[in-house]
Amino acid sequence: MSAYSLELRAWAYLARVAEPPGGPLRMLVEEIGVVDAARAVRRRAMPPGYDDVLGLTQARHESDCEISDLDAAARVGARLVTPDDDEWPGWSLMSLAQADTAARGGPPLVLWARGPGQMNAVANCSVALVGSRAASNYGEYVVASLAAGVVAEGCAVVSGGAYGIDGAAHRSVLASGGLTAAVLACGIDRDYPAGHSQLLTQIANSGVTISEYPPGTTAAKHRFLTRNRLVAALSSVVVVVEAGRRSGAANTAAWARKLGRPLGAVPGPVTSAMSVGCHRMVADGLAALVTTASEVMSLVRPDGQGGSNESPKRVTDTLSSAQRRVHDAIPGRGSATVEEIAYAAAIEVSAVRSALATLDVAGLVVPSEGGWRLV
Numbered sequence: 001m002s003a004y005s006l007e008l009r010a011w012a013y014l015a016r017v018a019e020p021p022g023g024p025l026r027m028l029v030e031e032i033g034v035v036d037a038a039r040a041v042r043r044r045a046m047p048p049g050y051d052d053v054l055g056l057t058q059a060r061h062e063s064d065c066e067i068s069d070l071d072a073a074a075r076v077g078a079r080l081v082t083p084d085d086d087e088w089p090g091w092s093l094m095s096l097a098q099a100d101t102a103a104r105g106g107p108p109l110v111l112w113a114r115g116p117g118q119m120n121a122v123a124n125c126s127v128a129l130v131g132s133r134a135a136s137n138y139g140e141y142v143v144a145s146l147a148a149g150v151v152a153e154g155c156a157v158v159s160g161g162a163y164g165i166d167g168a169a170h171r172s173v174l175a176s177g178g179l180t181a182a183v184l185a186c187g188i189d190r191d192y193p194a195g196h197s198q199l200l201t202q203i204a205n206s207g208v209t210i211s212e213y214p215p216g217t218t219a220a221k222h223r224f225l226t227r228n229r230l231v232a233a234l235s236s237v238v239v240v241v242e243a244g245r246r247s248g249a250a251n252t253a254a255w256a257r258k259l260g261r262p263l264g265a266v267p268g269p270v271t272s273a274m275s276v277g278c279h280r281m282v283a284d285g286l287a288a289l290v291t292t293a294s295e296v297m298s299l300v301r302p303d304g305q306g307g308s309n310e311s312p313k314r315v316t317d318t319l320s321s322a323q324r325r326v327h328d329a330i331p332g333r334g335s336a337t338v339e340e341i342a343y344a345a346a347i348e349v350s351a352v353r354s355a356l357a358t359l360d361v362a363g364l365v366v367p368s369e370g371g372w373r374l375v
Contacts, residue, residue, distance in 0.1 A: 004070050010038035011082045012066035015110045016214045017041055018056040020226055023106040025053050034082075065214070072215035077204065078114035078188045087113070089123035089234060095259040096233050105229045108212040112188035117156075117208030119234070122181045126156040127296055128235035128256075130249040131165030131242040132274050139165055139242035139274060142266055144172035146239065149293020151178025155300060158183065158235045160227065161200055161209070163193060165241045165249070170203055180207040183234065185227040187217035210234075228252040232259055237299045239264040239290060243277030250277055257286065262299040264290035319359075322347060326355040327364060327374075335371035 004012075011034055018025045028050050029037045040046055041057050073080060081087050093107040113119055127150045129143050147157050147169045157173045159166040161182035173180035182203050184192065188211045191197040203209055212230065213223065228251045232238050238256035240263070243249040256263045265287035268275025281287035290296050319327065322345075329344035330336050336344070342352045356372055359365040365372050 004067065007034055007084070008070065008080060008082070009066045010034045011110050012069050012080055012214070013038045013063070014041065015080070015112075015212075016063050016065055016069060017060040018053075018109070020108060020212045020223075021105045021229075022056055022109055024050065025056055026106065026109050028053055029109070069214045069216075072187075072189050073112060073114075076114060076189045076215075078112055078209075078215075081111045081113050081119060083110075087118050087120050089120045092123035093233055096229060098259075101229075101258050105226060107233075108230065110212065112211045112214070113208050114188050114210075115204040115208035116206065117179055117181060119181070119208060119210060122156045122158065122179065122208065123234045125154065125300065126158045126181070126235045127300060128158045128231050128238040128252065129165065129169040129241060130159055130231065130238065130252050131240055132244055132247055132249065133162050133164040133166075134244075134274065135164035135168065135242050136268075136272060136274050138268060138272070139266075140168040143168045143241040146241070146266075146290075146293050146296055147172035147178075147180075148176045150296060151176050151180075153293070153297050153300075155236070155297070156181060156207075158231055160185075160224075160231060161192070161196055161203070163195070167196060167199060169241075170199060174202055174206065181234065182207075182209045183227055183231050184209055184211040184219075185213070185223040186219040187211060187213050187215040189215040190218070192219040224248060225251055229255045229259075232256040232261055235261060237262045237264065237296065239266065239296055239299075240278055240281065240287065241266045242268060242272075242274040243281075244273055245276045245280075247277050250281075253281060253287065262302075263287040264296060264299055266290060320355075322351055323355045323358055326352055327359055330365060330372055330374050332374065335368040335373035337371040341372065 041061050046053055096107040129147055131139060143165050150157055151173050156179040157169055158181045159169045170180050180203055186192045191200045200209055231252050232255035238261050240249045240253050253263055265278040265281040267289055282289045325345040326341055329341045338349055338352055342349045364375055366375055
């Protein structure tokens with residue numbers, strides 16, 4: 001008797017028999033259920049209107065790897081997440097089902113996940129930081145700063161685990177104690193690139209690695225392009241830090257625009273070939289120019305609840321209106337009495353005394369010669 005439920009085995013079987021994204025297969029599951037869909041694929045007996053599923057699964061329908069795939073995932077601490085699970089980031093993936101995107105790559109059938117991070121928590125507030133594999137020192141410095149600032153605001157960082165910009169973003173989040181997710185173009189039990197084996201393990205220890213490919217699947221060029229749609233879909237905002245004239249990051253940026261995700265691009269030196277793509281996105285009006293984490297957060301929370309375009313914040317920004325008026329009423333040089341401050345600020349003396357107490361605690365003013373002066 002298998003330790004896995006019939007439904008989970010059916011999901012695992014279907015996850016292997018069709019190359020993602022496999023839209024027609026997903027629609028079949030939605031119509032007749034996962035167990036019956038798996039049975040129909042095995043028996044080559046489709047309901048009317050689903051003959052295209054036969055073509056998608058022709059090469060692999062005899063595969064009987066569901067238990068071995070689930071075992072392989074379990075050995076590396078991974079799990080199979082389906083649309084039936086609470087962790088499923090359904091709201092974020094919904095945009096992939098829209099008519100203009102479904103034809104090129106709809107929602108995934110399932111997702112494999114490794115690590116304590118929950119995918120729905122990642123998708124709830126996250127920024128995708130992507131860019132060139134051949135990143136410059138400037139690009140790695142900027143993306144590290146952006147990543148640290150984003151997690152300080154309580155958002156996760158999503159990227160692809162690759163060399164260059166991706167790796168610098170992940171490392172910065174890990175150093176900051178934040179949540180990061182790496183979306184892979186290979187099986188959840190494989191480390192690609194091999195040089196990032198330790199980094200991907202660290203991500204899986206505190207965050208999450210994600211893939212729609214079953215264990216053992218090798219990375220391939222077409223899988224990176226398919227993967228990019230998930231990077232965009234699982235993010236609230238996509239930011240390109242460095243991108244050449246022809247860059248994989250440009251593909252992720254295109255998916256961001258298709259899915260209605262805000263897109264930002266970081267400017268670089270005009271002499272840098274690694275910033276040509278970013279400059280073009282900004283010049284063509286496709287992306288907002290961003291230079292700080294605060295500006296990135298203003299794309300995440302345009303209602304003003306997140307970051308501000310002012311960076312850094314002034315110490316007086318958190319004062320109430322009355323406290324700011326009292327602060328502004330004190331001369332830049334010398335001191336003023338409570339009565340003089342009250343007259344200049346047009347505020348009652350009792351309110352001035354209360355405001356001064358707060359400003360004193362905040363280290364903004366100090367008593368001086370029978371009055372008050374600015375620090």
